[in-house]
Amino acid sequence: MAQQAQTVQRSSSSIPVRAGISLKTQHYKDILEHNPDIGWLEVHSENYMADGGPSLRWLEALRERFPVSLHGVGMSLGSTTPLDQNHLKRLVDLQRRIKPSVVSEHLSWSIANGAYLNDLIPLPYTEESLDIFCAHVIEMQDALKRSVLIENPSTYLRYEHSVIPETEFLLEVVKRTDCNVLLDVNNVYVSSQNHGFDPHTYIDQIPGKKVLEYHMAGHAKTEIDGHTIRIDDHGSSVCDQVWDLYSYTISKLGVKPTLIEWDSNIPGLDVLVGEAHKADAILAHHLVKEDTHAFVG
Amino acid sequence: MLSLAELQSAFCDVSLGGDTSILSDVIIPDGFAPEQRLQVHCNNTTILLTEALVTTYRIVHELVGEDFFTQVARQFIRAHPPATPCLFEYGAGFSELLRSLPALSEIAYIADVAQLEWQWNSAFFAEEAAPLSVEILAAISPEELEGHQLHPHPTTRLVTSAYPIKQIWDMHQDGADPDAGVNLDDGSEAVLIVRPHAEVELHLLSTNADILASCLISGATIGEAFGVLETTEDAAHLPVLFAELIATNMFDKIR
Numbered sequence: 001m002a003q004q005a006q007t008v009q010r011s012s013s014s015i016p017v018r019a020g021i022s023l024k025t026q027h028y029k030d031i032l033e034h035n036p037d038i039g040w041l042e043v044h045s046e047n048y049m050a051d052g053g054p055s056l057r058w059l060e061a062l063r064e065r066f067p068v069s070l071h072g073v074g075m076s077l078g079s080t081t082p083l084d085q086n087h088l089k090r091l092v093d094l095q096r097r098i099k100p101s102v103v104s105e106h107l108s109w110s111i112a113n114g115a116y117l118n119d120l121i122p123l124p125y126t127e128e129s130l131d132i133f134c135a136h137v138i139e140m141q142d143a144l145k146r147s148v149l150i151e152n153p154s155t156y157l158r159y160e161h162s163v164i165p166e167t168e169f170l171l172e173v174v175k176r177t178d179c180n181v182l183l184d185v186n187n188v189y190v191s192s193q194n195h196g197f198d199p200h201t202y203i204d205q206i207p208g209k210k211v212l213e214y215h216m217a218g219h220a221k222t223e224i225d226g227h228t229i230r231i232d233d234h235g236s237s238v239c240d241q242v243w244d245l246y247s248y249t250i251s252k253l254g255v256k257p258t259l260i261e262w263d264s265n266i267p268g269l270d271v272l273v274g275e276a277h278k279a280d281a282i283l284a285h286h287l288v289k290e291d292t293h294a295f296v297g
Numbered sequence: 298m299l300s301l302a303e304l305q306s307a308f309c310d311v312s313l314g315g316d317t318s319i320l321s322d323v324i325i326p327d328g329f330a331p332e333q334r335l336q337v338h339c340n341n342t343t344i345l346l347t348e349a350l351v352t353t354y355r356i357v358h359e360l361v362g363e364d365f366f367t368q369v370a371r372q373f374i375r376a377h378p379p380a381t382p383c384l385f386e387y388g389a390g391f392s393e394l395l396r397s398l399p400a401l402s403e404i405a406y407i408a409d410v411a412q413l414e415w416q417w418n419s420a421f422f423a424e425e426a427a428p429l430s431v432e433i434l435a436a437i438s439p440e441e442l443e444g445h446q447l448h449p450h451p452t453t454r455l456v457t458s459a460y461p462i463k464q465i466w467d468m469h470q471d472g473a474d475p476d477a478g479v480n481l482d483d484g485s486e487a488v489l490i491v492r493p494h495a496e497v498e499l500h501l502l503s504t505n506a507d508i509l510a511s512c513l514i515s516g517a518t519i520g521e522a523f524g525v526l527e528t529t530e531d532a533a534h535l536p537v538l539f540a541e542l543i544a545t546n547m548f549d550k551i552r
């Protein structure tokens with residue numbers, strides 16, 4: 001099944017319509033030595049913005065074998081303060097060095113009072129936020145000379161003065177900046193459970209042609225005073241409900257390159273590759289269906 | 298209504314352990330107290346930045362234990378949150394905080410180990426450069442050599458301590474003998490860190506080689522650096538100390 005998906009490349013980005021995995025330092029050697037059957041790799045851009053050193057060398061070596069996606073966690077596009085010009089330059093330099101297939105960032109903010117909080121904090125969805133966020137996406141795209149993907153967040157709180165639905169806010173960003181969407185299916189599920197909305201309705205509001213990548217990950221459940229809150233910790237296997245939502249998402253929005261994310265409690269490479277193959281099988285199943293429709297249609 | 302700038306400034310304070318009441322009115326409770334929802338974000342910041350510090354200060358973490366490290370990390374994060382999102386650069390000044398803690402005053406080597414780990418980390422991510430070749434040096438006569446300066450390789454770092462910090466470092470590496478001990482009375486050590494090729498290397502320097510290294514790093518000519526050691530018991534061995542430094546590949550240019 002995986003091989004079937006591998007042969008078909010339909011995305012307008014140049015990563016294959018297959019599953020890729022987060023590249024973790026623990027797996028560098030294993031991947032180079034065993035060349036696992038995975039479609040592509042994604043890294044957090046910030047981890048490779050060094051002047052030199054072994055991490056960059058590993059990434060450059062792996063880049064020879066796999067397409068790479070640069071996924072940023074630190075641009076803080078939603079902050080009211082100006083974008084950090086030095087950080088932007090470092091991303092431009094990394095792009096030049098790695099030649100990624102995709103560059104992405106988050107619909108969130110992380111920097112205030114000169115401090116980077118290492119957290120993807122949601123914005124109140126207001127006209128003020130929209131103007132600031134869009135201006136920063138445009139600035140980032142101009143610096144990189146490319147369109148970027150913006151990822152929907154996992155959220156644990158909502159603001160009283162937030163007046164625009166998240167999907168509408170995200171699509172307005174897409175419209176104003178000509179960026180595309182990285183749809184994190186696990187984030188949709190986590191937010192839907194934390195705030196009590198139907199995740200299918202959220203998916204239904206996103207136009208498939210604007211989505212160029214999916215993210216899949218595990219999340220944690222925490223009890224606070226008898227209430228459950230789900231935390232997007234990327235520290236376990238994807239749960240069954242999120243796999244079901246993934247199938248639903250593909251049926252509605254189409255097959256797309258899919259990342260298996262894993263950032264804490266990192267298991268052996270075989271576990272990540274196993275999850276990737278599970279996603280590949282679902283992609284292949286839907287590819288067959290889409291081909292049949294195309295033939296009939 | 299708070300402006301976005303006001304909201305973000307207040308949220309930042311809350312994420313770094315400040316009072317949550319300022320934001321209570323802007324968070325929709327929806328089954329939780331607003332403070333509980335904000336606590337999730339405060340935890341994200343504290344836990345993830347602590348993990349970043351554990352990555353850089355792995356041996357200190359092993360030496361002081363999880364509970365103590367977490368407590369000190371929290372104090373550090375709140376006083377010195379990262380200024381940039383590249384967390385491999387985060388943690389400057391952690392050794393100074395450790396040094397200031399009364400609880401560690403009897404085990405001062407912890408702060409020196411932290412300094413060694415910080416400098417190792419900094420060398421790991423520093424710019425690449427070809428080390429100075431021995432052939433270039435060999436082609437210069439000893440008399441002429443005295444007037445030259447040696448430029449330190451971009452990954453060169455020197456850490457000195459009153460304690461045997463390299464022995465402690467070695468004990469905490471993969472494959473170290475679990476029964477091996479370190480005698481803290483073994484005294485001071487000077488460790489030269491350099492990444493001339495792919496990997497970071499640690500060299501334990503002989504007595505006075507650290508002084509020579511320090512002089513050369515700060516821009517003294519070779520003659521001037523030798524002059525500093527002329528009155529020591531190593532005056533007769535200066536070429537040997539010099540050769541020891543050259544062998545570490547700690548320089549990349551001569552001028």
